[in-house]
Amino acid sequence: MGDPHPKLHATELTRTFGRAPRAVEALGPVDVTVAPGEFVCLVGPSGCGKSTLLRIAAGLLRPSTGRLEIRTSSARPAAMIFQDYGIYDWKTVRANVRFGLDIQRVPRRAANARADEWLTRMGLADFAHAYPAALSGGMRQRVAIARALAVEPELLLMDEPFAALDAQLRMILQEELLELTQTTRTTTLFVTHSLEEAIVLGDRVLVMSARPGRIIAEHRPPFPRPRTGDIRSTPEFTALRSELWDLLRKEAVPA
Amino acid sequence: MTTITPRRDSLIVRRPGPRELHPLRAHRRHRALELSLAAAVPLLLVLLWQLAATQAWIDDRVYPAPSTILADGWDRAAAGDLWPDVWATLKRVLAGYTTGTAAGYALGLLMGSLPLVRAALEPLLDALYVVPKLALLPIFLNMFGLGEGPQVALVAATVFFFVWISTMSAVIAVPAGHRDAGRVFGASPWQMFRHVLLPASLPQVLVGARIAAGVAVLVIVASEQIAATNGLGHLIFDSRALFQNDVMFVGIVCVAALGVLFSELIRLVGRLLTPWAPRDRGRGQS
């Protein structure tokens, strides 16, 4: 079911860090294709190179071999949400959300309007003029999401964004993200080490092996859109989860 | 035969204390205690000094009592004798401080953000950092002749190194995550600088600036002793040479006050520039 015009297409992608003899093969080779509007989740054990793949897609790293193509009409199509150090302590919440637009030199008034819109959507309107230091971890990640979505990116890259949050907050934010992305239909590449999260959020789940990471499995969670977090209690969910866990467990345990 | 008295179970009770029952009152009391200690301890020390002088535990000809120093200083100030020296010293400190801070900040930003510039200049500046700037005074005297030049140059040179090093290390220490976010959004070098590097490094730079403020006053006193005909440093050492201990102490107290005020001024400026940063008074949640 190859889309003739994939949003993102990576072939034979590898990445090595350092120089011989201490070179570390972090990633690859991987082939990944993402269709427009698709929400793809990457799951794998620690150190498997999933973040590296994301960084190559973001333009922060170049691949050592292979190639990654993004079909887009703008020079900076991607917006990224990090696990931490994402938003800026010295900007107010509103200024943070406006950051991407400021970089793009959007006129201040329009930028403010768009930022305020997203603040309201994320439930942050009351904190518009507060500094991030006054916010909880969950609120800060909401700001990060608002910031990324405010520029209406063609490609959304998320690197374990909820890893630093507690279990309940995680579930709540997963719900909110589901709602958001099902509305905006942004092409998304979501990296996580939580199987549950991947199955709840993704149109497709790609399982990666241990370092150097390769794609060892690909599944489509059989849940139609729009979905909610209720799917967690269905038997299909449990079945898929155990299946993927069997795969992952072998990779997660060091040989 | 001894009888062992049976142990009776006693009750441990966790009860609300004064802080829980009257939180506002407890908080107010605590704040009042903090403030009164902050004021009382210095006051106590000054009174102790006064007592020591009047009770002749110390020789008040050599170490005048605070009341003498205050009275003498007041007379001088009223007669207009004190202000010219204070102003002369203040002018030099301000001129040297602004020059040194501007240069140190500029070079620190440059070397922090551009690795090539850093590679070129760092060894040289690291070597100069440890040279006691007072030892450079004769060189400055040759360069600038007599007058304000050498003094201002000395203060500027001293302040420069403090600000340069804290700026450069602050910029280098900006976490990669901050830079990454900017890069993904496509920030140009100038945008990266303005939105990320500059504000991220500012709190640490201001710490260096505040330390430099105190050191600037220290340096000017030493340099005025050698190369000036007015100013508080000159007053201190001149009155020492003329065996006028009370005048010497007035000068010392004035310099101390100047140092404190200047340092606090810089702290205030810092707070205005970095409203997001935690207060560095470090007194915890009150």
Next chain:
Amino acid sequence: MKRHRRHAYGAVVAVGVLLASSACSSPSAGRAEPKADLATRTVRPVDGCGDTSWTDPADRSPTRTPARCRPGAPAPQPLPEPRKLTIATGTLSAEYTAPLQVALDKGEFKKDGLDVTLKVLPTPDALPLLAKGDIDALWAAPEAAVMNGVRGGFDIRWVAGNFSPDPKSKSGLWVRLRDGESPDRVAMAGRRMGTMIGKGSVIAYPMESALKAHDGGLDRIQYQQLGSADVLTALRNGGVDSAWLLDPVWRRVDGEPGYAFLGGQPLGEPLGGMLYGPSLLNDDVDAGVALLRAYIRTINTYFAADYKKNKTFVTYLAKLLKSDEGILRSTPSLHMDWEIRTGTTDRLQSAYRAQGVTEGDALPEPKTVNRALYEEAVGHHP
């Protein structure tokens, strides 16, 4: 818990009252007055010191012969127990320190039972030590700093003179003559004066006199403090247009056209000498007299007249002072004089006031000068 708090409050209040009361009481209450010992001391006549051994302090004639005794007089009167003494001085290479160094070298102090150490210390460092009694004597001058110290409550007195200049000496105020000026009429107002001597030195007094005689004054010239080598250079190349030149620097402009000598230290009036602190004024007056006795004897024995006539002595002096024989011979002998003239400290203090280096009323002579010690050494009854 309530009782604790009450005790704490009580203690705080008590301490507060105590400290507050101290702030109200005046300082320096109840310091002992200096011992008026000297009034009770017996003065015996001294063999070898007759009428010429004492001159009237009021005699300020420039041609006065300084007081003298026979060589070897006053004879040593060793103290019952030998005593260690420290004398501080600013330099050991100036000629006016010669009597002290000769006395030390020839063992004159030892003869009086004194073990003397000469320490080189600048006056600002030496004065506080003298005032506290850490050093016993200071070979310097009643500078402004000394006056300020006395005013501040310290026991310091000028107890013996050092020298007055020879009439042939031209150490003092030199000017570069401007067009149309002659040595008799030089406009000193507004000139720039270079000197290596700081403000508050005794030179202020002869400087003021020389300046006043030529429409000047200490408050109407610009001071430039320079190193001794720079003073002459600055005068020559126009950096300054007047300078106070010391021995032997003045010899280099003496006789050169375009330079005039306007006056130096007053003749017949010593401006410096021995300063005593509390240890020799109060604690051990016998040692104080003994020190002066040895000093006076040294003058009478080695420096009585024109000591530079004696070639061997000049060679000896040159080696002792680590100086050059030729330089020593180029200037006339100093007139060593252990006595103090009346009113010298008054004149000094008025010059200090003109310079602005002292404050408050002038100190009367009994507070700054004590002639009784040198008078006792030569057996003169007041």
